Structure formats: structure tokens, C-alpha cells
Amino acid sequence: MSIELKRVIKQSGADTHIYETDLKFEAGGFNMLLGxxxxxxxxxxxxxxxxxxxxxxxxxxxxxxxxxxxxxxxNVSMVxxxxxxxxxxxxxxxxxxxxxxxxxxASQIKEKVGQVAELMRLTPMLDRMPNELSGGQQQRxxxxxxxxxxxxxxxxxEPLANLDYKLREELRExxxxxxxxxDTTVVYATTEPMEALLLGGHTATLSEGRVTQYGPTAExxxxxxxxxxxxxxxxxxxxxxRISKRGGRFYLSESVSWPVPERIAGLADGDxxxxxxxxxxxxxxxxxxxxxxxxxxMITEISGSESVVHVQxxxxxxxxxxxxxxxxxxxDMARLYLQTNRCFYFDSDLRRIET
Amino acid sequence: xxxxxINNRAWWLVTPVVLLVAFNALIPLMTVVxxxxxxxxxxxxFFWEGxxxxxxxxxxxxxxxxxxxxxxxxxxxxxxxxxxxxxIALTMPKKGVWVSVCLVLMxxxxxxxxxxxxxxxxIFALPEIGLLGKMINxxxxxxxxxxxxxxxxxxxxxxxxxHWTSLVTLLAYAGLCSIPEAYYQAARIDGASRWAVFxxxxxxxxxxxxxxxxxxxxxxxxxxxxxxxxxxxxxPGNSTTFLSIDLVKIALGQFDLGPAAAMxxxxxxxxxxxxxxxxxxxxxxxxx
Amino acid sequence: xxxxxxxxxxxxxxxxxxxxxxxxxxxxxxxxxDGGAYALLGxxxxxxxxxxxxxxxxLIPTEGRxxxxxxxxxxxxxxxxxxxQVFQFPVVYDTMTVYxxxxxxxxxxxxxxxxxRERVHEIAQMLDLQGSLKRRASGLTADGKQxxxxxxxxxxxxxxxxxxxxPLTVIDPHLKWLLRSKLKELHQQVGATMIYxxxxxxxxxxxxxxxxxMHEGVVVQIGTPVxxxxxxxxxxxxxxxxxxxxxxLACDLREGKPTIDGHPLEVSAPFTPPDTGxxxxxxxxxxxxxxxxxxxxxxxxxxxxxxxxxIVEARYQRQAIKLVVPEDEAIPADRAHILFDPAHTHxxxxxxxxx
Numbered sequence: 002m003s004i005e006l007k008r009v010i011k012q013s014g015a016d017t018h019i020y021e022t023d024l025k026f027e028a029g030g031f032n033m034l035l036g037x038x039x040x041x042x043x044x045x046x047x048x049x050x051x052x053x054x055x056x057x058x059x060x061x062x063x064x065x066x067x068x069x070x071x072x073x074x075x076n077v078s079m080v081x082x083x084x085x086x087x088x089x090x091x092x093x094x095x096x097x098x099x100x101x102x103x104x105x106x107a108s109q110i111k112e113k114v115g116q117v118a119e120l121m122r123l124t125p126m127l128d129r130m131p132n133e134l135s136g137g138q139q140q141r142x143x144x145x146x147x148x149x150x151x152x153x154x155x156x157x158x159e160p161l162a163n164l165d166y167k168l169r170e171e172l173r174e175x176x177x178x179x180x181x182x183x184d185t186t187v188v189y190a191t192t193e194p195m196e197a198l199l200l201g202g203h204t205a206t207l208s209e210g211r212v213t214q215y216g217p218t219a220e221x222x223x224x225x226x227x228x229x230x231x232x233x234x235x236x237x238x239x240x241x242x243r244i245s246k247r248g249g250r251f252y253l254s255e256s257v258s259w260p261v262p263e264r265i266a267g268l269a270d271g272d273x274x275x276x277x278x279x280x281x282x283x284x285x286x287x288x289x290x291x292x293x294x295x296x297x298x299m300i301t302e303i304s305g306s307e308s309v310v311h312v313q314x315x316x317x318x319x320x321x322x323x324x325x326x327x328x329x330x331x332x333d334m335a336r337l338y339l340q341t342n343r344c345f346y347f348d349s350d351l352r353r354i355e356t
Numbered sequence: 357x358x359x360x361x362i363n364n365r366a367w368w369l370v371t372p373v374v375l376l377v378a379f380n381a382l383i384p385l386m387t388v389v390x391x392x393x394x395x396x397x398x399x400x401x402f403f404w405e406g407x408x409x410x411x412x413x414x415x416x417x418x419x420x421x422x423x424x425x426x427x428x429x430x431x432x433x434x435x436x437x438x439x440x441x442x443x444i445a446l447t448m449p450k451k452g453v454w455v456s457v458c459l460v461l462m463x464x465x466x467x468x469x470x471x472x473x474x475x476x477x478x479i480f481a482l483p484e485i486g487l488l489g490k491m492i493n494x495x496x497x498x499x500x501x502x503x504x505x506x507x508x509x510x511x512x513x514x515x516x517x518x519h520w521t522s523l524v525t526l527l528a529y530a531g532l533c534s535i536p537e538a539y540y541q542a543a544r545i546d547g548a549s550r551w552a553v554f555x556x557x558x559x560x561x562x563x564x565x566x567x568x569x570x571x572x573x574x575x576x577x578x579x580x581x582x583x584x585x586x587x588x589x590x591x592p593g594n595s596t597t598f599l600s601i602d603l604v605k606i607a608l609g610q611f612d613l614g615p616a617a618a619m620x621x622x623x624x625x626x627x628x629x630x631x632x633x634x635x636x637x638x639x640x641x642x643x644x
Numbered sequence: 645x646x647x648x649x650x651x652x653x654x655x656x657x658x659x660x661x662x663x664x665x666x667x668x669x670x671x672x673x674x675x676x677x678d679g680g681a682y683a684l685l686g687x688x689x690x691x692x693x694x695x696x697x698x699x700x701x702x703l704i705p706t707e708g709r710x711x712x713x714x715x716x717x718x719x720x721x722x723x724x725x726x727x728x729q730v731f732q733f734p735v736v737y738d739t740m741t742v743y744x745x746x747x748x749x750x751x752x753x754x755x756x757x758x759x760x761r762e763r764v765h766e767i768a769q770m771l772d773l774q775g776s777l778k779r780r781a782s783g784l785t786a787d788g789k790q791x792x793x794x795x796x797x798x799x800x801x802x803x804x805x806x807x808x809x810x811p812l813t814v815i816d817p818h819l820k821w822l823l824r825s826k827l828k829e830l831h832q833q834v835g836a837t838m839i840y841x842x843x844x845x846x847x848x849x850x851x852x853x854x855x856x857x858m859h860e861g862v863v864v865q866i867g868t869p870v871x872x873x874x875x876x877x878x879x880x881x882x883x884x885x886x887x888x889x890x891x892x893l894a895c896d897l898r899e900g901k902p903t904i905d906g907h908p909l910e911v912s913a914p915f916t917p918p919d920t921g922x923x924x925x926x927x928x929x930x931x932x933x934x935x936x937x938x939x940x941x942x943x944x945x946x947x948x949x950x951x952x953x954x955i956v957e958a959r960y961q962r963q964a965i966k967l968v969v970p971e972d973e974a975i976p977a978d979r980a981h982i983l984f985d986p987a988h989t990h991x992x993x994x995x996x997x998x999x
Binding site: 037038135136165166167168170192193194195198199201219222223236237238278280288299300302303304305306309311320322326331 | 950
Binding site for chain 2: 723729737738748796
């Protein structure tokens, strides 16, 4: 089922939770809402579910206005960060509960619960109570309950946030598979850029109640239209710096400069903002257009295969992420190589300069 | 959360409650207001009296005396029951089989009807045959609650403490149970004394439930009627005649409906104002 | 500061469990050297919190001794062990100001007021809390509160060890980076022994000099992040650390050579062939599998662009193999050849490393 928000605004008292938003999710799509806590993800989900009514604007399902229609009549499911199950029912009864509400026949219930349980690998636990399960199993039960009623719209609010790291990895692989080939539209809210990338589909980045960009996930990551999108969609955080353009070159400082790439050669001279991701500034040259920058090391973090070095370069603090193990002492001068062909350039409105 | 889906049919569901409240509270209240400003000699004949009954009640020494008794009684039982209730809650086990045993024991007094409590304690405290009365006299203390005002107060307060401390205990216990274990561990690591744990962790976390406990106990004790009436009948003399007992005496004993109505309105306002003051005082810190 | 020795520690939560041989912690000997930054890493239920509580004295082990600088402290209560602990959910004393929170552990130990003031200001400076010293602690954000819990540990001059129990659980991803760097910086400044418990490998590897990996009540490996990455002692370490984890491929020996489905492989070093009947596995990290013109012929199943690199799922006969491919490298559409780096190809017998 397709879902569309038309000029939706959500205010509560004097606070605006969602500024005017237009957003359209196609039927059967897997959509990520990516943003920090309080960026408006949960409010958007609640608006789509019908748990809240927009202050202004409309919500359309499949080309029909459903703005005032109650959540019970919308055929949506929602899964929360906390594992919410009925504590006094077995796993089987928990999964069956949405079917019982709509008076499904006993044989059908049995069949459907069986299918979903198999899919979520819960079959051996069907007779147990939720409190006898591990966190991952409890959340799988909650997910199964959301899946069993074949809702048109499934809303997931950071469903994996409370799970163990490895378990999260597993479920991230399984989740998109569950909805493949169905008409169900999935909206998945997360704070983690990596999670959005792993789950794929389309992504809308949110910041302080505004959708900054919407599109295919990889496209958003590789070609953000504005600095704010790049900032929301970067972990570790994206590095930025003031630079100036004179003639055919960008100047970070008097001693550090590089040629302006051909695609934006027509750019006027003046001040711009440079943005680049931590893995595009390295401790050894990568690519053909790497230029050398010196920085003072503030902290080094080693993660087995990668080194994360926080450096002070001129006025900016940058994070560099490189393959291999590189040990520095605090205060050391490090030689870094910036991959200029990977840099983003932003104008004074912090919009990315594309051509 | 402010904008729920609008469905006006929901109003029908509220109708029974509206009717119930109207018949139970509004109509009787308006009747009382009606009586409080008029004089009647029966036969539905009324004479307008304005605020005369209110002036009379507010200036009557009898009212002052029972109000003072009422305030003292409520003050004393709050001072005893709240700390005692909290203290008991602190000693109760947090987990294991003893939890349910303790909870049932604590809930027992709350399950006994008020007039039965009064009757029980009446017999229990009788100097000749009651277990308590005979014991106290056996200790060489002259004790007779039907004749000595002090003994009557002592017995009434003891009865109330016995009956209602459990409520405070249960509420405080619920508050204590909601404190995560990490707080206690952190306190142990910080080297906090038992008192500091109580003062900086348990008390702040119990604040909300204790506010409710104090409010409930205040309102209930301020309106107390049945138990002291069954126990002492307001005596000896007028020594345990609290506001409600006095009110009933005026209204039904002397059939002075006008002054009684005025008195009940004043009584009602006192409870309302005091409850409000309590609540705002206790919640004031919360908002900072 | 102190060296901490766990001498033949075993723990079980009840006598019945003990009789059934159900140990929350199986016998272990671990030494934590003075001033080290350690991480205790494992999935939930692996016993890491039990171990932490044994060190902090909140739990007395069923068997074995805990030594601080060779002094037996097994039966000593927490407040006499001079330890500090930061919990998963921030613990602050709500009714106190930030200043009073920080001063609390010192006041409890009867330190004179002027010394307390000096010390609190010093710590507040380190944690960037000077500005909010007069504020009520209950009004702070989650990361501010976590800093206070940490500050209450740091403020004590006599602390032997500071322990962190998943301290970043309630912190937003973009703040996690900041707080983690702060922790690392503090460790270098104060030089206290720190033990950081987590299920998140990134947190563990970036924070610690040495990582203790636990699995089902057993310490399976203690090593530097690099050792854990390059030479996991146990298949669990290989799987748990790294994202995606190590490829584990069932193999057998033919003429003394490990072979997967008929394809012989070079491994990192010569080994003594194990007894027959043990389960043999080849372990190689996705980072050490390369696309090539020759080698193992595989089918490409799926390519997942995760921004910095791409994760390629390949299939050889019935075995799934994952590889990590840098962002510039071309990936063939359906069939490809891959090579394993012999120096990083390990052989495991019944899950423990042979070579």
C-alpha cells in the first residue's frame, strides 16, 4: 500500500514537532527514517499510524485520504523499541492475538501462526511465556505479532535498538527478506546510519522536525543534497572545514590547496564549506588525488582492522578512519591524506554544489 | 497526544457517569446549599435567612472546639502513621515467599468494615473484660476510655493507626519496589550510610506515592465518623466529638437543618482548601 | 590504583544450579594489570555482569579469591574496595545539584570541605561540567547524567578501578563518539585501571588496550584488538568480533592439507593433524578474502553497499563466503574467483584454533 503525507504539520502547544512535510512511500517499499533522538521520527510514525492527527495537512493511503480515520481501521502494525508482549499469554497466544480480534477461524489462526513462527524461528518456543524468552526472542515475538495480520503498513520504531550487537546483525539480514515480494509498506525508524545502509531500500533523513532528503538509501549516502543530510547520514560524524576558492584551486590554508574538480570548474571565487567522511582522510595515500595535510593527534582508537584518529587541523577537529593499525601518542603530528575526489563542497546555504 | 481522532458518539458512553454524579453529588449538594440559606419548620415551608447560619456556625464555640479536636486528631495520626508506615515498608522483604505473606498481613486491617473496627476496639479496650483494657489496668494504670478523655483519645488514635497504617505501608512499599537495583549498588560504592540512602534515594523516589498517602490519610481522617462513633460515641462528654460527629448531632439529633447545612459546606471547603495546600506544597519542588 | 587478580574464580547463583553443574562463571584465572584499559566483551548472558559484580564486591564468588595488589579482598564489601562503577542507566541523586552529586562520595568519607571543593572543580573541568555545577542533576540529559556517574568515580583519589557496565546504552549514536573519546582521554589523563563491559565490539575494541572475550561463562580469549581480529583463538571470537564476522567453512584433511569441498587451502602455519572425529573448520575474515582472476570459483549472491565498502555474499558449493570489497573495486555480476590470504587463514578443531 502506498502512503503519502501531504503538507503535514504537527504542533503541540507552542512546539512544532514536524514542520511542513511532503513524503511519499511506494507500495511494497522498505523505507528508513534516519535521524537523532527527537528529530521527529516517532512523531512521523505515529502520524502514519493514526495514533496522532496532524495539526495541518493530510495522510493518504493508496490514493485515499485517511487523515481522520482511527488507527483501528487502518490495518497497520507497529513494533517498538521495548519488547511489548502480553505477559500472561504464551508466545502462541501473543502471535495469535491480532487474528482473534478480527475473528479469524481457529484453523486459519493455527496455520498463520505456524507460518510466521517458522519464519521468525519461534516454533520451539510457542508454548513458553514471554518472560522465559531472551530479549531477541521477545522482540521476534513482537515482530511476529506485527507480521501475522498481514498489515498494509508496518511501522518499526528502532526495533533492534535494545538487542545485542550480533543479534541485531542477524535480524537486519532477515527483516527485509520477510517483506520481499509483498505489497506491505515498511517504515523503519533508526538513529544509526549503518543500519539504514544495511537495510537498504529508501531513506528519509530527518533533522529537527524536517525531512532533509528522501531517496534510494545508497544515493542519499553518496550524493547528499545538503550538509545537514550528510551530517545525519554519517557515522563517525562527517568532517567539515571552511575553505576558499581562488582561481582554479581550493585553499584550506595557504600551504594546503588542491585543484577544483572539472565538474564544478565554473564556480565563483569565494568561501565554501568542505565536507568529507572520515574514511576519505587516511594515514596513507588512497586514490590518485590525495593531498597531504598535517594534524595534531588528539586521540587514537583501534578497532582490530581499522584505526580511528581524531586530529586537530587548523581550527577544525577531524576524524580519520584508516585500514590497518596505526598507533600515535596524544600530541603527535600526523601526516594525513585527504582524498579530494571524494570531497563534498557546500555553498553559503550549506547546499551541495553539484555541477 | 492532544489530538485524538474525533468521534462524538463517545459522549454517549459518558452519560451514565454524568447521571450518576448528578444524582449522587450535584443534586444533594444543591439541596444542602438550599437548606444552608433558609429556615424551615417542616411541611416544606421555607424562610430566607441569607448568610445567618454561616455567621452563626463560624462564631460558635462548639464548632471551634470540634474543629480544633479534628485538626489535632488528623495531625497526630499523620505524624504517627506516615513515618510508621514508611518504616514498616523499609523493613519488608523485596523478594521471596515472604513478600506475599507480608502483603496479605498488611492488607488485612484494610479489609475490615469500619463499624466492625469500632466495635472490635470497643470490646478490646473495655477495662473490665477487654484484653487491652484489662492488661493496661493490670499494669497498674487506671484506664477507662468511657470515662477518661485522655484514655478515649489514646484508644481512638491507636485504633486508627492499627486500621490505616497499612495503607501508607503498601503505597510506600510500591514506591520502594520501583527503585532500580543500580541505585543501591551505586550508593554502596559511593560509601553512603543507611541514612543517606534513605534521604537521597528512597525518600525522593517515594515522594509521589507519599504525597498520595498523605492526601488520602488527611482526607479520610478529617472525615472520620463511624469508628469513633461506635467506639466512644463522641464522649466522654464531648472529648472525642469530631466535626462529622458534631455535624450529625446537629442535623439529626437537634434537627437544626439550616446550621447543619451551613456547617457541612464550611467543612467541605476546609477539606478542599487544606488538600489543595498540601498538594501544592508537596509538588512545588517537583517542577523546579 | 591496583593490579587485580581473579584466582580460580567460579560462581553459581544457587546450590541447585551448582549441583546441576550450571555455573554462571566457569573456573577462570585473570589478571588485570594496574592502569590498563580493559573491555569485557560478550553477548548477554555470557556472565560478564556476574564477573563485574564479583570484582566490585556486589557478589561473592562461590569459589576462588579476588586479590587487589595481592591482598585478598574476596569478602570485603564494595565500599571498602575503593572501586567506582558507572551503570547502564545513569544513576544520579535527583534531589542534589551536580556539585553535591560529585561531592557525595567524598563527604561520605569525611574529607574536609575545602579539599572537596578543589577536587570537585578539578573533575568538573575534566568532564566539561563546570557550567552546570549548580544545576539540579535531575534536569540533565542522559549523557550529562552519565558524566556525573563517571565523575563520582573519578573524584575519589583512592579509586582502585573504575568499572563501566554498558555505559552508552542510553546515549545517541552521535554522542557516543564524543563520550567514548572522552573516556579514552580521561584514561590517559588519570591512569586508573578501567574495565568496560559491553556487548558492542566497536565500543570494546576502540576503548580497550586489552579485550577479554567471554562466551557461556568462559573467558575464550584475552588479547589486544589486533590479536582478536587477526588471530581469534576460538571460532566464537571470530564470529563475534568483526562485522560481518569471520567466515567459518567446514573442511576436512586430505593428505594433511585442509580442503573445502575438494579445494585445498594454504593455512597460516604448519599444524599437527588432530584426532579423527573432531570438527574441522577454516576461519577467514571477510577482509582477507580478495576478488581475483584465479582461485576459488564462486557465485555472487548479493552485494550490499554499506557506504565505506561493500559486503559481497558469495557461494562455493554449499558454503556461504562473505568478502569486504573497497568502494572503488569493480565486482563481477554473477561469477567470480576469490583468493584467501594464507597468512590470515586459520584452522579450527572443535572451535579452538590449531593454526
